[in-house]
Amino acid sequence: MSVPLWxxxxxxxxxxxxxxxxxxxxxIVLLIGGYLAANSLFAPLFNxxxx
Numbered sequence: 001m002s003v004p005l006w007x008x009x010x011x012x013x014x015x016x017x018x019x020x021x022x023x024x025x026x027x028i029v030l031l032i033g034g035y036l037a038a039n040s041l042f043a044p045l046f047n048x049x050x051x
Contacts, residue, residue: 017027037046 037043
């Protein structure tokens with residue numbers, strides 16, 4: 001059985017949020033910050049660390 005990567009990450013995030021109970025504002029800040037960092041001029045700097 002093959003599971004898409006995005007689905008696996010979404011399930012892992014849901015379990016993490018349920019068990020660790022971080023504040024909602026922290027989850028939103030991390031999501032928006034990651035999105036902005038991925039689409040910024042600094043994205044090539046993050047690329048070697050992600051791969």
